[in-house]
Amino acid sequence: MSDATSKPPSHAAIFGAATQLFAEKGYAATSVRDIGAAAGVDASLVIRHFGSKEQLFIDTMKIDLDHNPLMAGPLESLGERYIDFILTADDQVRGVFLALLRASDSGSIGTELRSAHEDAFVSPIKQRLDGDDADLRARLAGSLVGGLLYSLWVVGDETLAATDHRQIVRRYGALLQALITP
Amino acid sequence: MSDATSKPPSHAAIFGAATQLFAEKGYAATSVRDIGAAAGVDASLVIRHFGSKEQLFIDTMKIDLDHNPLMAGPLESLGERYIDFILTADDQVRGVFLALLRASDSGSIGTELRSAHEDAFVSPIKQRLDGDDADLRARLAGSLVGGLLYSLWVVGDETLAATDHRQIVRRYGALLQALITP
């Protein structure tokens, strides 16, 4: 961790290959052998470097949404801007969200999903809310946002996916806004 | 299907055991051997009767929400009543929803989730909506409802689970109501 030689190149190669494969094909459908092959190393190295398949999954599947510019904007339009932001999230975010969701029946992965959900969908909004029911409203906001991802990405509602984003932003954003500024 | 002798008792025993095990432990964690043992028959019978594990899963994991009495009520209070109805759904519904969700990366199971979502969360509401954007509003209602199940059951938001149902019904129901009667 401290000196430059502590992580061999294979470590990064495995990490990169695992990140891509898990996000593309999910946890169960991705074998340690697949990861090793994609990284150009033997499968046993994967375990040696990361301990277990599950640990590697937890290490790689992090949702990294940087919404600083988003959250800094005016509170009155946060609802619409947040939904717009979510709708334009990139493929990697979708892959990680789906992989975490589908593998969440394993205890430690469930914990990981819980904290990812909290960090990405609850806390950012909660920080900008006032009042004694701010916590409840932020959690319902998390449900609302998660529900859109659920119907678009898990269910795969094609009608919704084909709908002009601006319509969804307007209608669904208004609902989110009602939780932010009641 | 037509005469009484076409389905041996083992058929029903397997069906019942599979329904329970899939809902409790999920698709991947339930083996055909587990199902056979729980039904008191050999594992090979499971395949002989249902063709494959996946087919048995699809046959058993049906969400059966009877919301006739709910949907018949006044439209102005449908939002709150629907959320209340969802929050008090029984364990079986939760198990089936979770199992379908987590196994939905298999193509045919994904199709099953799609139709279950449509039948349980979109169509019932859509039938009571008017206007040219009724379809969009019904689909967003489905997202909203699905999102509540997602955060309660998949994420396992314990704060939300410990919150008085009436508070959730009031706040989240109002959002659903805004889609029903804008």
Added chain:
DNA sequence: GTCTATAATTGGATAGAC
């Protein structure tokens, strides 16, 4: 650090006797 070889298990599905 890296690979070869393999352990140890488990899974779904099938053939064929009864």
Added chain:
DNA sequence: GTCTATCCAATTATAGAC
């Protein structure tokens, strides 16, 4: 209709040579 026996494929993880 039901069971015994088995096949075949795939998995994660480890031991040990280099």
